[in-house]
Amino acid sequence: MIGDCDSVELADRYGTPLYVYDEAELEDECVSFARAIGVGPDGSRGLYALKAFPSMAMAGLAFRAGLGILCASGGEVAVAEAAGVPAEHRVLHGNNKSDRELGSAVGRIVVDSFDEIERLASIGLDVDAWLRVAPGLDAGGHEFIRTGGVDTKFGIGLNQAVEASKRLASLPNVRLAGLHAHMGSQVFGAEQWIELAQLMMPLAQEVAEATGSTIRELDLGGGFGIAYTQDDPPAAAPGEVAARILEHWPADLALVMEPGRALVGRAGVSLHRIGTVKEIPGVRTYVAVDGGMSDNIRPALYGARYEFLLANRTDAPIEQSVRLVGKHCETGDILAHEARLPANPRPGDLVATLATGAYAWAMSSNYNQLPRPAVVFCREGRSRVVVRRETTDDLIRLHAP
Numbered sequence: 001m002i003g004d005c006d007s008v009e010l011a012d013r014y015g016t017p018l019y020v021y022d023e024a025e026l027e028d029e030c031v032s033f034a035r036a037i038g039v040g041p042d043g044s045r046g047l048y049a050l051k052a053f054p055s056m057a058m059a060g061l062a063f064r065a066g067l068g069i070l071c072a073s074g075g076e077v078a079v080a081e082a083a084g085v086p087a088e089h090r091v092l093h094g095n096n097k098s099d100r101e102l103g104s105a106v107g108r109i110v111v112d113s114f115d116e117i118e119r120l121a122s123i124g125l126d127v128d129a130w131l132r133v134a135p136g137l138d139a140g141g142h143e144f145i146r147t148g149g150v151d152t153k154f155g156i157g158l159n160q161a162v163e164a165s166k167r168l169a170s171l172p173n174v175r176l177a178g179l180h181a182h183m184g185s186q187v188f189g190a191e192q193w194i195e196l197a198q199l200m201m202p203l204a205q206e207v208a209e210a211t212g213s214t215i216r217e218l219d220l221g222g223g224f225g226i227a228y229t230q231d232d233p234p235a236a237a238p239g240e241v242a243a244r245i246l247e248h249w250p251a252d253l254a255l256v257m258e259p260g261r262a263l264v265g266r267a268g269v270s271l272h273r274i275g276t277v278k279e280i281p282g283v284r285t286y287v288a289v290d291g292g293m294s295d296n297i298r299p300a301l302y303g304a305r306y307e308f309l310l311a312n313r314t315d316a317p318i319e320q321s322v323r324l325v326g327k328h329c330e331t332g333d334i335l336a337h338e339a340r341l342p343a344n345p346r347p348g349d350l351v352a353t354l355a356t357g358a359y360a361w362a363m364s365s366n367y368n369q370l371p372r373p374a375v376v377f378c379r380e381g382r383s384r385v386v387v388r389r390e391t392t393d394d395l396i397r398l399h400a401p
Contacts, residue, residue: 002269003378007311010383011271011350014374017291018271019361019387023379025267026061026357034066036239037246037257045256046238047091049222050076052260052358053268055375057386059083062263070222070258074101081105093132093180095153099123110180110219112155117168126173130180130219131207133161135199137183137192154182161203162210169211178217178256179204185261186225188233190241193257196220197245204253217254220245224262228355229305238262261358268357270296270373271311274349275327285322287345292326292333294367296353296360300332308339311350316342324351328368361387369395 001007003022010020030048037046047070048062054076059069060083068089069080080090092101093110102109102116102125110130111117120127134155156164161179169176181200183192200218208215225235238259249255272289279285298304308324310316324339335353364372371390376383 003383004381005378005383007269007271007352008350010376010378011273011311013383014376014385015389016271016273016350017289017295017373019268019295019356019373019375020271020383021264021268021357021375021377023061023267023377026058026264026377027065029263029267030062030065030067032237033239033242033259033263037242037255038066045254046242047219047222047256047258048263049258049260050080051362053264054079054362055387056083057375057377058264059085063089068107070260071104071106074098074104077101077104077106091130095155108177108217111164111168114156114160114164114167117164117171120168120174121171124173128175128177129168130178130217131156131161131165131168131176132180132182133158133200133203135181135183135196137196137199155180158203162207165207165211165213169213176207176211176213176215178215178219178254179207180219180221182221183223185223187223188225188235190236190244193220193241193245197249201250201253216252217256219256219258222258222260222262224259226262226265226355226358228265229307231305235262265358266355268355268360270353270356270360272351272353274345274347274351276347277345285320286325287322287339287341287351288325288327289335289351290327291370291373292328292335293330294326294328294370295364295373296335296356297363297365298359299335300330301363306336306356307354308336308341309352309354310342310345311352313342313349319343320345328370366390366395371395 002020033046047068049070051072059080063085069085070091071077072094087105088107090106091108092106095112109127110132112132132155134152134157204215204218224238272291276288293300318340320343321338324336326333374389375387377386
């Protein structure tokens with residue numbers, strides 16, 4: 001059951017593969033975080049990192065819950081705008097923004113490099129800006145999602161932050177409003193953010209004194225982890241982390257944080273149909289589903305692990321270990337090297353992959369020319385399509401002979 005909807009009935013009605021979200025859980029997570037971080041008179045604000053699940057429905061839900069929207073591209077700005085999020089509640093970041101993206105209608109631009117500062121000068125953009133700092137703190141899971149170390153494509157190092165701030169603050173139409181930092185993703189505890197806060201608060205004061213700017217906002221980034229499997233440790237909720245940081249936060253500085261995965265990850269489930277079961281005697285059993293790396297690239301890309309159920313046989317005991325694979329023309333199209341399922345999975349069974357609400361649909365592709373799946377929201381026993389399933393006509397309409 002997802003949002004009081006039967007997953008087997010959902011698969012029959014909407015087809016598979018299918019992304020399904022519990023809409024009430026999404027709302028509860030966003031409201032909880034917005035209340036935790038937005039309690040003070042300092043203007044502290046939570047942002048939803050749209051890249052985790054960049055649908056219009058999600059952007060609108062997060063905004064109505066009290067969050068701003070963090071965008072990683074001009075496309076994400078367009079999604080937020082189409083969802084009714086006003087420009088002043090949109091923030092744009094990224095390490096290589098185009099001139100068109102720099103001109104997007106947003107309330108803040110996170111400036112990432114000296115080159116970008118010079119481009120802002122040449123464009124003459126009138127904007128409030130944060131300077132992104134690489135804090136030298138490297139945290140998170142896989143090396144591909146660690147962003148805060150010295151050797152990173154993101155931000156400007158601590159030893160150059162004041163110099164960059166001076167140059168940015170000198171631009172006639174740019175107002176240096178704050179600093180930004182991000183350590184990485186899949187961070188489980190609160191202590192690393194507290195360490196980051198203790199590092200960045202003195203820097204904010206130093207930058208303010210060096211530039212004469214009023215540094216009124218400090219964004220400590222996102223990267224809050226979630227438990228994907230039973231073996232993962234419990235993760236601190238974003239609101240809990242924000243509350244701990246605010247206990248020792250200066251009254252004249254607004255705290256900004258930007259969870260994505262932690263707000264949407266565990267509210268989402270992916271549904272696939274088993275198409276073939278292939279037993280290689282003495283080796284293993286392969287179970288192939290009607291999707292794979294095109295609708296969840298994370299296992300192939302990061303070695304990400306998940307928990308699985310047979311949604312139509314949830315009462316059956318877990319007795320068999322199988323290799324769960326997709327239908328793509330890649331040996332590496334593996335969703336799980338060792339998925340624990342009920343005995344004798346068979347064609348037609350419905351596989352539910354848990355906690356796929358973040359970075360599954362967002363990173364989906366048309367590899368092997370598979371249309372991307374639909375996205376469905378469920379609440380109180382009612383379901384609705386928020387992103388329709390692509391068709392083969394969608395795939396070929398941009399082609400020329």
